[in-house]
Every structure is written in structure tokens, then in C-alpha cells.
Amino acid sequence: MSSLHKILDVELGNKSYPIYIGSKLLSNKSYLENHISGKQVMIITNSTIAPLYLDKVKKLLEKFIVEVTILPDGEKYKTLETTKTIFDALLEAQFDRSATLIALGGGVIGDITGFAAASYQRGINFIQIPTTLLSQVDSSVGGKTGVNHELGKNMIGAFHQPEAVIIDVDTLETLNDREFSAGMAEVIKYGFLGNIGFLAMLEKNIDAIMSRDKNLIIEAVYQSCEDKAKVVAEDEFEKGKRALLNLGHTFGHGIENVLGYGTYLHGEAISIGMYMAAKLSELEGHLKLEDVERVKNILIKAKLPTSIDGKVTSEELIKAMSIDKKAIDGNIRLVLLQNLGDSYLSDDYSSDNFYQVISIFSK
Known part of the structure; x- marks a missing residue:
């Protein structure tokens, strides 16, 4: 493996998962495909990231039934109300327990998507594709998910480990x-x-x-x-x-x-x-x-x-x-x-x- 590609394992018994770190990872569909078990996939992203990377990720998922939910961008939208829009979309699309959510974005998207995955039908799979440096080194790893309450940050949430974390550092090129x-x-x-x-x-x-x-x-x-x-x-x-x-x-x-x-x-x-x-x-x-x-x-x-x-x-x-x-x-x-x-x-x-x-x- 070249210096531009590394794999790290988070050792948690039957909840263990790999972190892929490198360049051009979003040009290789195997990273995603290997960690999706069902047919239904929903990509959760935001209005800033969608124009940049949504089509690239969708191309990796041609063999799956793919839905997309685009949320507004910003920490102030990390709320239960925003999470409900994900639940609404999942229910309207009749997603079942075999479905996989993909968090495409920064820490807010990762936290909300993980919380939705932990809660929907009492727990479905999700994959992290963090696109900011902060989410790549912190919030995407470790399974802490949740939303803010007006009285406190991250006070509502769950521990829910992802199936994989795919860190393509090329996404940092569009980061201000x-x-x-x-x-x-x-x-x-x-x-x-x-x-x-x-x-x-x-x-x-x-x-x-x-x-x-x-x-x-x-x-x-x-x-x-x-x-x-x-x-x-x-x-x-x-x-x-x-x-x-x-x-x-x-x-x-x-x-x-x-x-x-x-x-x-x-x-x-x-x-x-x-x-x-x-x-x-x-x-x-x-x-x-x-x-x-x-x-x-x-x-x-x-x-x-x-x-x-x-x-x-x-x-x-x-x-x-x-x-x-x-x-x-x-x-x-x-x-x-x-x-x-x-x-x-x-x-x-x-x-x-x-x-x-x-x-x-x-x-």
C-alpha cells in the first residue's frame, strides 16, 4: 500500500470496523460496496457538500437503490427537528432494517446521520465519509452520535458505531x-x-x-x-x-x-x-x-x-x-x-x- 493509502482498524469485537485514509478513495467503489449489506442506501449530506461530492458518491452506488436527503448546512441545524426530516424520508421511501445510511459531510452531518441510524427501527447500519479535517480526525471515529439542545451541546444522542469510515483527504481541497x-x-x-x-x-x-x-x-x-x-x-x-x-x-x-x-x-x-x-x-x-x-x-x-x-x-x-x-x-x-x-x-x-x-x- 502506498503512502497515500492507509488502513486502520478500530478494535471493538463484533463492532470493529476499518478506517480508510488516503487520496482518490472516492474513485474506488469497493471501499463502499464492501460495507453495504442490503440494497437500500440513503446518502445524507448538506447544501454545501452536495454540489461538490454527491454525484461522485452516487456513481459508486450504481448497484443499489439510492435515495438522497440534503440538509441545510450549519451547527444550528444539528437538532431533533432536522433529524426528523431524515426519518420522514426513510419512512416515505419504505426503507427497512437492512438499509444503510451514508454520512457525506462534516461533523454535523456525521453526528445527525449516526443518530438517525441508531434510532431508525432501533438501529441500522451507517458509513462515514467525512469531508472536513475536524470530522476526519474526531467525530467520524468512535460512534458518538447526537444532536444539540438549546440548553446544551450533544445532550441527546447514542453510541452507534459505523460500518466503516472512508477518509479521502482530497475533499480537504475544497475546505476553506x-x-x-x-x-x-x-x-x-x-x-x-x-x-x-x-x-x-x-x-x-x-x-x-x-x-x-x-x-x-x-x-x-x-x-x-x-x-x-x-x-x-x-x-x-x-x-x-x-x-x-x-x-x-x-x-x-x-x-x-x-x-x-x-x-x-x-x-x-x-x-x-x-x-x-x-x-x-x-x-x-x-x-x-x-x-x-x-x-x-x-x-x-x-x-x-x-x-x-x-x-x-x-x-x-x-x-x-x-x-x-x-x-x-x-x-x-x-x-x-x-x-x-x-x-x-x-x-x-x-x-x-x-x-x-x-x-x-x-x-
Whole structure:
């Protein structure tokens, strides 16, 4: 297999599945065909992606009965109401339990499609074809599906593993720079969490990656997926170690909630959240000041924000963080850093330090 094609397996017993990573994968029908068992297929995509890749994917499915549902584009449409349009389409087309859904798009499409697949007739198959960097390295892998509620992000959903994930990095060629940077937040996260060698590789090659060097992107996507797959294999339902993947997410989800979903892209909010987590880790006596600067520097080089641009009060942010689904018995659990590359989950940090960080970033 050439350097432009890699296969990674997510080991989950009878729910195991492959992740295909490479270039020109959407020119080869075998990747899809091998993971569709019935005759009925519905492609779920959005109004931005459909003109770009829908026809290409439909050509791979000539032997199947194919329906298409095109949703509006944006985080604000990640709702139960939008999911109902998928159920309506499935029922009108008389899709049965052997049907397969294909999620063609970014994280919002993947999450909604996965949730619809988990729910329709109590569970049907689905395949992920993520088209954004963020979805390729994060939301498409691991089976977390769901929608937002006005009171909290991803509060309604299910764990439902895909049959396969097909990551064609050529789709990133149509991704704008802001979306690409947002995806880099999740890539960089794996370096902070537990892979210091990967962080060093990213720091060394960040300019070339941001210039869309295809081989480096494939390597970064593969490494990110490999790191996530290992964690998911150990803790599919996020009872322990998998929660570490949420570095920066509790802060970030709070920011998204207060400012309104879509004000910041998810990766942008997570970037700010990771920097906040690093500052709190420093106040807790773990990270050195130069470590915090290292965190900030690579985020800035990836053209990501490290401060909140908008009016967010401390009270609003804390309230939004308190209803995050990672809170237990009302306590806000955070992923913090013992060192760069060594993370831990805690609700036993100093409240004074926590409020100090909140006050630094709020207005």
C-alpha cells in the first residue's frame, strides 16, 4: 500500500470496523460496496457538500437503490427537528432494517446521520465519509452520535458505531482555511493529550501542513485516528479514559453555548478551551510557563484563536459549563495536563484557580 493509502482498524469485537485514509478513495467503489449489506442506501449530506461530492458518491452506488436527503448546512441545524426530516424520508421511501445510511459531510452531518441510524427501527447500519479535517480526525471515529439542545451541546444522542469510515483527504481541497484551522485544533489535541512525539512532529511541520502538504496531512490524520481508535477500543462508552479526549471541550462547549452555536466553529472554541485548560494546569502547579507558551504558539501557528472575541461573563460561562454532559453530580469535570503529553480527568482542582482562569477569559 502506498503512502497515500492507509488502513486502520478500530478494535471493538463484533463492532470493529476499518478506517480508510488516503487520496482518490472516492474513485474506488469497493471501499463502499464492501460495507453495504442490503440494497437500500440513503446518502445524507448538506447544501454545501452536495454540489461538490454527491454525484461522485452516487456513481459508486450504481448497484443499489439510492435515495438522497440534503440538509441545510450549519451547527444550528444539528437538532431533533432536522433529524426528523431524515426519518420522514426513510419512512416515505419504505426503507427497512437492512438499509444503510451514508454520512457525506462534516461533523454535523456525521453526528445527525449516526443518530438517525441508531434510532431508525432501533438501529441500522451507517458509513462515514467525512469531508472536513475536524470530522476526519474526531467525530467520524468512535460512534458518538447526537444532536444539540438549546440548553446544551450533544445532550441527546447514542453510541452507534459505523460500518466503516472512508477518509479521502482530497475533499480537504475544497475546505476553506478557517475550517481547515478548526480541524487542526483536534489534531493538535492528540499531541497535548498523550503523544508528545506527535506534537513535536506537528510543531516541526506546521507551516507545511497549513499549506496543505498532502502526505503530511495523511500522516497527521492517520496518527490522530490511531490515537483515538486506541482510546475508543479501551473505553467505547466513555466511562473512563475516553473522557480524556475532551481536553478543552468543557470550556469550549461553554463558549459555544453562551455565544450561540456557529459564532465560533467547534474547533475554534476547542482551541480557546485547550489554552484555558493549559492555564489552569499551570495554576495547579503542573505545567511550566514555557509549556503554556508552547500550547499557545502552535495554536496561533495553526491560525486558531486563544482568547474569546465577544462578550461572555464569568457567570454565563460557568452556568453553561455546569450543564455539560461531562459534569457529574453538578461538579464540572475537566481534562487537565500533568505535563504536555500527559493528561488527567479531575473535579478536584482549586476553585480559586478555576475562577481565576474564567475571569481572565471572560469580559
